[in-house]
Amino acid sequence: MTIELDTLSYALLTSIVGAAALLSVRNSKTPDIHPLLLNTQSDVSRLRHPEESAVYRSRMYPMGTPLCSTFDRSIRTMAEFYRLGGIEKSKAAEFLVEGINSKYSSYDDIGKRVPLVYQGLRTIAGLEPQSGNENSFVGIYAKNSLYTILTEIACHRNGLVTVPISSLAQTTHLNHVIKKTALRVLLTDSDLLGRVLSSAQGSSLKKLVVFGQASAEQKQQALDIGVELLSFKDLEDEGKTAHFEAVTVASYLLVVPPQQRVTHKDRLMLNLPLDNVFGHVLAAAVSFLGGSIAFGDEFEDELHTDITQFLAHTAEIKPTIFASGSAFLCQVKQLIESRYGGSFLFTRGYNIKEGYLKENRLIDDCKYDMLVFKDIRKTLFGGNLRLVYIDNDDNADSSLATFLRATLSVQVLQSFNTTETTSSITASMFYDYNAAPEAKGAPLPCNEIKLVDVPELSMHAEDIPNPRGEIWVRGNNVFAGYYNDEAATSDVLDADGWYFTGYLGEALPNGTFKIIGKK
Structure with missing residues (x-):
């Protein structure tokens, strides 16, 4: 018996053999x-004080050199950051993905609207830039959106201070922030307006800017308590x-290798709340380089939310960079396992790709990628994802980072x-694919770290095999203190500028740090 192949079959067979050869x-x-x-991910000081570990720094800014303050010497203020970044350079490029219908705001649109928002805020509330007190404060109680981005850029490039409050925050927290900061103006989503009006009575609030529509009852309630309601328009x-x-921000960009650098083609997607500073810094870095930004629903630290929608x-949206807390990403892992985990191809492919990771290789084009993992990447994240940031991963699933690398073929940074x-x-x-799950990397170039003994917990810099203790940090990214609270500030900052984080850590031999817990 003979088998005859037609021209199409020969071409197909040749393509398969060629692809296999290329992959090998x-x-x-x-x-x-x-x-x-x-x-060797850190530079370590030769000297140390009693009851303290050595000081650890990024190897990019070793001992004896000033810590990083900016990656570009022409940038010294937030005004310069935005003036020299994407808003001035990119113009027609996409900036913000507004929603599921894939509508965009361009850099040019943002650049034209930001001055109006700044001038409007100063007009309605009599704000003063760089006052050092409540005369510079602008409260934002909302979900991330085009409105919040416009407000933040308008404030940050002009010396006003945003006071972000997560839409997930309880009324008690909202009341505390309003009282502590003596806010005069607050911007909020329409679905949160009722809660704000209840907190506004008898407070310092005089102006409320609503993202959306206020009801007639809410307008009357505001009038009754002496608060003026305005729309964003x-x-x-x-x-x-x-x-x-x-x-009239920098360390993240310095530690990105050239082949992984962020460009105008990148799109960052966040599901972090408005008051998460990590999200603000990532968005600023991407916007400076001309990339686009998308926001998703905010997720609390719980593992029982339907994430399919x-x-x-x-x-x-098709993000290339995704930043999230570990709770959401654990649900992604569970969803993938429930949909694909029973498949022989998935199980076999996962074991093969996990083996590649142990060899310190991230593979995205083996045969199992073509058969199963490519579909997972496209179905869940649109197919363009290349980088995942995990914000303070404190979950018990030690396999999360490895799982995401194997199934999504992406860099995962904690x-x-x-x-x-x-x-x-x-x-x-x-590329550090085999780091301990609890390890959170080396110090950024803008700060330095040391561990201080915690005798009551039997943690010491002399511990074997590795130093342990409370993590102290000092550098250009450390805050100056808590607003109007000298007592609280003195509890966490010493005269040399060291901030006592309250977190317990362990210094690993390669210069990275494990997070053990909190005091």
């Missing part, structure tokens, strides 16, 4: 990064009739963030 060549045994670079219209002179939105340090203190290194 590309999937060589060479690791993605030299092991020596993974083994009203705010911009006020800005058209006024004129105020403009008042969110992922459908995400697949339409970070250790606090509000007091303008988001990140450490971030894991690109």
Whole structure:
């Protein structure tokens, strides 16, 4: 018996053989990064004080050099940051993905509207840039949106201070912030307006700018308590009739290797709340380089939310960079396992790709990618994803980062963030696929770290095999103190500028840090 192949069959067979040969060549045994670079991720001081570890720094800014303050010497203020960044350079490029219907705001549109928002805010509330007190404060109680982005840029480039409050925050927190900061003006979503009006009575609030429509009852309630309601359009219209002179961020970009650099082709998607500083810094970095930004629904630290609709939105947006808390990403892992985990191809492919990761290679074009993993990437994230940031991963699933790398073929970076340090203190290194799950990377170039003994918890810098203790951080990203609260500030900042984070850590031999817990 003979088998005859027609021309089409020959072409198909030749293509398959050629593809297999190409994949075997590309999937060589060479690791993605030299092991020596993974083994020395920090520069460590030779001297240390009693009851403290050595001081650790990014190897890019070793001991004896000033810590990083900016990656571009022409940038010294937020005004310069936005003037020299994407808003001035990109113009017609997409900036903000507004929603599921894929409508966009261009950099040019943002650039034209920002001055109106700034001038409107100063007009309606009599604000003063760089006052150092409540005369510069603008409250934002909302979900991330085009309105919040416009407000933040308008404030940050002109010396006004945003006071962000997550839409998930309780009324008690809202009341505390309003009272503590003596806010006069607050911008809020229409579905949160009722809660704001209840908190506004007897407070310092005099102006409320609503994203959306207020009901007749809410307008009357505002009138009764002496608060003026305005729409966002009203705010911009006020800005058209006024004129105020403009008042005249960096470590993330420095630690990104050239082949992974952010460009105008990148799109960042966040599902972090408005008051998460990590999200603000990532958005600023991407916008500076001309990329676009998309927001998804905010997720609390819980594992019982239906994420299918969110992922459908995400697949339409097609992000290249995704930043989220670990709770949401754990649900993504569970969803993938429930849909694909019973398949032999998935199980076999996952084991093969996990083996590649142990060899320090991230593979995205093996046969199992073509058979199963490519579909997962496209169905859940649109097919363009290349980088995932995990914000303070404190979940118990130690396999999360490895799982995401294997199934999505993306770089996964963990970070250790606090509000007091303008988001990140450490971030894991690109290509470090076999780091301990608890490790959060080496210090960023803008700060340095040391561990201080905590005797009551039996943690000491002399511990074997690795130093342990409370994580202290000092650098250009550390805050100056809590507003109008010297007592609280003195509890966490010393005279040398060290901030006591309250987190417990362990310094690993390669210069990265594990987060053990909190005091």
